[in-house]
Amino acid sequence: MTSPVTSWEGRSFEVTVGQVAHGGHCVARHEGRVVFVRHALPGERVIASVTEDRGGSFCRADAVEVLSPSPDRVEPPCPVAVPGGCGGCDWQHATWDAQRALKATVVAEQLSRLAGVTMPVEVEPLPGGPLRWRTRVRMTVDPAGRPGFLAHRSHRVIPVSDCPISAPGTVDEVVSSTWAPGSSLTIAVDATAHTHVGSSPVAVERAARREWRVSGFWQAHPDAADVYAEVVASWSGLAPGESAWDLYAGVGLFAAVLAEQVGPSGSVMAVESYRPAAVEAAENLSDLPQVRVFAGRVEAVLGAGAGPDPSVVVLDPPRRGAGKQVVDAIVARGTSRVVYVACDPAALARDVSTFHGHGFTLTRLRAFDAFPMTHHVECVALLER
Template sequence: MTNWVGRTFEAEVGPVAHGGHCVSRVEGRVVFVRHALPGELVLVEVTEDKGGSFCRADAVRVLRAAPERVEPPCPLAAPGRCGGCDWQHATPEFQRELKARVVEEQLRRLAGIERAVTVEALPGGPLRWRTRVRLVAGPDGRAGLRAHRSHRVVPLDDCPISVPLDPVLSRRWRPGAEVEFTSDGDGQAHVRELGVVRGKRRARQVSGGLAVQHAAGRDWKLDAHGFWQVHPAAAEEFAAVAGEWAAAPSGGLAWDLYAGVGLFASVLAGQVGQDGEVVAVESGRRAVADGEAALADLPQVRWRSGRVEHVVRDLPGRPDVVVLDPPRSGAGRAVVESIVEREPARVVYVACDPAALARDLATFGESGYRLARLRAFDAFPMTHHVECVALVQPDEA
């Protein structure tokens, strides 16, 4: 088969697909097209072709535009430039509609679940929401983001979806170094440089280091570069939904898996009270230390440090409710099976990837657990990412 890289042709754009692109079909092959919208006629240029049934392309000219198309607020959100955003060329309302279609399709294809989905906006609008960014220094020392599916660095003067990045963009860095930026709940900037020095990976804290966040009625002090929600409204919103659906009984037992610093554990602790117990499981040692300090006033929270798939097998008792917030790859079969073996009345699953969520829901379904409720949130405007919170219960519930 002839390699199509560099080839240009007209394409009718079909449905949205998971990953920030749409699907077109040309000469019997699937073409995943970025910078396009469903229903458009575009001129595409193939950017990647590894053979087989599909290739990847950019829409380099729009010949017939969809009514939802707008001018991107960032000039770098274009073919061959920054790969950080996927949908700047669509209205915010249509971005959420596209994400809803993706969640519905993943549930249907991977879990056999037919469910109408609405993606809800979080407060603050589609710009200046991103509080955590990892940049990389190019050959000239200027910080930027990588082009899509490339190691090439696109230098930035600004990033419209992020809070101001002046502490990073105003200076030069060691070429090739990664620079982590966090703006905490008090608006304080924290900057860390990561790089290789004499063959060893080194981290250098440039400013800050201990972040302050506010959510679930508490003030949190934690490693500025550890896990916390990127959108400033997300932690509060997800804690509220998880708490409502968990409804852990007074005196009961609850598990918080992939607990981070204990955001959900703090909510569960208030529900079970001093006579109950919350087991928080987290693999990151710094997160556990920060969580223990943050929740020192809640003796009913007991921490277990280790990988969830290992720790959960040996946890004692039968939890009334389990809350889990796994990484993008999902919880996986071993964790799901360990949960359902204990027969909790409710499972609240916080997911940052709809495909991983759907795969895990399919595993829950094999053991008689069903998706009872689902809410989806646009916690990452302008990108293809979407956050979901799912309530899973036994079929007889």
């Protein structure tokens, strides 16, 4: 019987950092165990301090000293983007080009390992650079009433006086005030430059040549919604009179794009599980009678046989992905083309694998650095039967 591994938490040791892994860290090995190291870059020699060890084959650590730095290493623009500091950013210690290369490696690795797909991946920058892009921010208030961000994998609040990735009109609007200890703040600056602070601020956004009222999810990067809408429009291949689905539709962005393509003689079914967003989608798209909005879980709506069979399906699921039940339901309705907008490359790869089992092929992929300085990356994939 193998004896349990003694916890390494609090231990420090020297390691050579290997390849990047999904989640904002790199992989190292020490005494036969995997060590996931944050604040490091591939090829570096660092002192790793173990921050979490639950036994088993791996533990988590921070690079607290860099003995042999990568040529891609830079000084983080934020003073709390350091070991033991804010957990919001993963790659402030890397050049912007290097960040995108790391993300491209992760996307390619996930597709290869989970879906058996080998294809080149380039992560494209969005306009505006890597700083001051985030227009929607969630903060937590510490016991002294100061707003801040959580440390990595922790409920500990790191108070801040600024956030270099947040747009003017967000963090700077709240840090000079005292707030209720333990509360959460949602701050958004919208397309009209108005700042909203509250649990569900209703913002006015503009994308795809339309105006949107949004109280829930909207892309944090100011250019993301327009860019994704353009890709969806160029890949959908819809003709007037055809039918399309927009699954996980939010407030209706992609449904509007599809409605424009199918015209008054076509139809678009938009499905959104979060009822307030579905209500806003219906309001935002009230001038497009070819769109019908369903409020309900995608699995339930598709299981009930709603909507005409689609020529094209667009889906933008949450981080966990669509899953087998939804993919099976889409395929069963005879569509030949799927445009998949994904915020998690692992979930995308799993769903691509399921689509492959139904005879679909991943024919195109674009990846965007919609979240600079973090490990997050947005992908748009085209799957064709």
